[in-house]
Amino acid sequence: MAISQEISYRLERLxxxxxxxxxxxxxxxxxxxxxxxxxxxxxxEALHELQGRGVIETRHGxxxxxxxxxxxxDDLDPQSPLMLLFEGHPRTLFDLLEVREQxxxxxxxxxxxxxxxxxxxxxxxxxxxxxxxxxxxxxxPDHNFHQAIVEASHNPVLVHVLxxxxxxxxxTVQASVANLNPREEMRNKISRQHKRIYQAVxxxxxxxxxxxxxxxxxxxSDAMRGIEQQGTAIIREPFNGPASIGTSP
Amino acid sequence: MAISQEISYRLERLxxxxxxxxxxxxxxxxxxxxxxxxxxxxxxEALHELQGRGVIETRHGxxxxxxxxxxxxDDLDPQSPLMLLFEGHPRTLFDLLEVREQxxxxxxxxxxxxxxxxxxxxxxxxxxxxxxxxxxxxxxPDHNFHQAIVEASHNPVLVHVLxxxxxxxxxTVQASVANLNPREEMRNKISRQHKRIYQAVxxxxxxxxxxxxxxxxxxxSDAMRGIEQQGTAIIREPFNGPASIGTSP
DNA sequence: GAACCAGTACTGGTCAGACCACAGAATACA
DNA sequence: TGTATTCTGTGGTCTGACCAGTACTGGTTC
Numbered sequence: 001m002a003i004s005q006e007i008s009y010r011l012e013r014l015x016x017x018x019x020x021x022x023x024x025x026x027x028x029x030x031x032x033x034x035x036x037x038x039x040x041x042x043x044x045e046a047l048h049e050l051q052g053r054g055v056i057e058t059r060h061g062x063x064x065x066x067x068x069x070x071x072x073x074d075d076l077d078p079q080s081p082l083m084l085l086f087e088g089h090p091r092t093l094f095d096l097l098e099v100r101e102q103x104x105x106x107x108x109x110x111x112x113x114x115x116x117x118x119x120x121x122x123x124x125x126x127x128x129x130x131x132x133x134x135x136x137x138x139x140x141p142d143h144n145f146h147q148a149i150v151e152a153s154h155n156p157v158l159v160h161v162l163x164x165x166x167x168x169x170x171x172t173v174q175a176s177v178a179n180l181n182p183r184e185e186m187r188n189k190i191s192r193q194h195k196r197i198y199q200a201v202x203x204x205x206x207x208x209x210x211x212x213x214x215x216x217x218x219x220x221s222d223a224m225r226g227i228e229q230q231g232t233a234i235i236r237e238p239f240n241g242p243a244s245i246g247t248s249p
Numbered sequence: 250m251a252i253s254q255e256i257s258y259r260l261e262r263l264x265x266x267x268x269x270x271x272x273x274x275x276x277x278x279x280x281x282x283x284x285x286x287x288x289x290x291x292x293x294e295a296l297h298e299l300q301g302r303g304v305i306e307t308r309h310g311x312x313x314x315x316x317x318x319x320x321x322x323d324d325l326d327p328q329s330p331l332m333l334l335f336e337g338h339p340r341t342l343f344d345l346l347e348v349r350e351q352x353x354x355x356x357x358x359x360x361x362x363x364x365x366x367x368x369x370x371x372x373x374x375x376x377x378x379x380x381x382x383x384x385x386x387x388x389x390p391d392h393n394f395h396q397a398i399v400e401a402s403h404n405p406v407l408v409h410v411l412x413x414x415x416x417x418x419x420x421t422v423q424a425s426v427a428n429l430n431p432r433e434e435m436r437n438k439i440s441r442q443h444k445r446i447y448q449a450v451x452x453x454x455x456x457x458x459x460x461x462x463x464x465x466x467x468x469x470s471d472a473m474r475g476i477e478q479q480g481t482a483i484i485r486e487p488f489n490g491p492a493s494i495g496t497s498p
Numbered sequence: 499g500a501a502c503c504a505g506t507a508c509t510g511g512t513c514a515g516a517c518c519a520c521a522g523a524a525t526a527c528a
Numbered sequence: 529t530g531t532a533t534t535c536t537g538t539g540g541t542c543t544g545a546c547c548a549g550t551a552c553t554g555g556t557t558c
Contacts, residue, residue, distance in 0.1 A: 002510090008301070016338065028539080030538085039512060041514090048253065048297040049301030052299060052300065052301030052302040053302050060538075060539050061522080061539060062539080092405060095406040095407065096406045098404060098406075099407050102355045106350075155344040155347060157331065157344040158348050161348060161410055164410070168406070251541090252540080277509060277510080279510095287541080289543090290543090291542090294540090309509075309511070310548075311509060311551090312508095312510075313509095
């Protein structure tokens, strides 16, 4: 096998295993060439392979960077079949929460199991930001906290699936924000659940992390079901604020 | 945009538009360089990009050729990022099985809870077909059985997600069939697990169905992990050269 | 005639060193 | 202080050379 392919393979595995995190800068071509004892040409060819499959992005004059696992293609795509379904049938919200319960539980489990120190640092950063922000005004930190955990799972399939559901999740999160957060005791409970998820992941307790994350989603789902049964119409219209995923779950 | 990227883009469009047929040979690097008025280096970089995304294959001493598989139209999409990942990194198989464990468990749970008589009829049909087929020759019945259960969950989100993973799922099922079924005791265990899933769903026992389905996927995953550790352990350790790639000091 | 073998003319793979274009920080100047 | 200017580091491109496989060609040998 050609050297350039070996190098591209090594780099890709390094990225998958978390040795190089998304958005992180890759050593310069000249550095890599020197360090690996090959010419700069083969380094460039290896990087172009990774570029071709979207693993890295290269910016002239700045360097090469690991591509975000979550592609920036958030065209809301209101024409997608699932979106249309959601518009017409409120029950889809609970269907999604059912799926999320499983996937987020697994994500928390894997994160607690596999997170590198860099991952833990990022999660901590996202969590502290989440704590210091009023979830009603800005759901962005919540989204980051959630995303940090998913990325720390180091499971590209999981990342891919959750990313495919991102837009739908956005709607459910906005629903939960609109319905749950205004209620003081709900907000406190959710905040406490976030804290427990964070602690379980940091303490590297996979089973606990899964259990807590799942019960968290379940809690939100049940709460909203309760609200719906009371007759209060569930608010489903998105805020016009920044995108958010996760202010609970 | 860099010249190499323009060239790779032009070449890919040429291939997609049928200007270059599958298996057909691409002009040599030196010819392309001369014809396009650029250096051979940029040609090589462009080709490596296409190679990275599986559009072409390059053989030393022979030339570069348009890759064979090309139903790029819809479902099959062997060029999707996840597919490419799967090709290059066997680990992705276990990543997918991790996700499947959760989703199929949930699917079985919901199917046992919500299946209509029509659903149950379909599941029965798929199950009997699965029983009567030699699993060694065809993985399809296996996949169909699982799919019937998923559809009986009546959760469109779940169906959508698993459908998006259909091709990857087929690969895992095939992998399990190819690796596990040849072994008598494995085949029997798996067959028994299928039976128990079937019975749990038919008896409308959600919790049992979930538990059994999850342990089924887990069993397959563990078994294949065991096989891999016996037979392919060495291949997993590709390059332990003296040089390391990560960010240094 | 058939089998073998070296020569040759391709192909891609790697290397070295040079120069250009861009981005950003440090510096000098007004 | 604030704005040019320079400097340094990055990726982008070029050149020409050599190495390494592949396949065809033509001659030698049996």
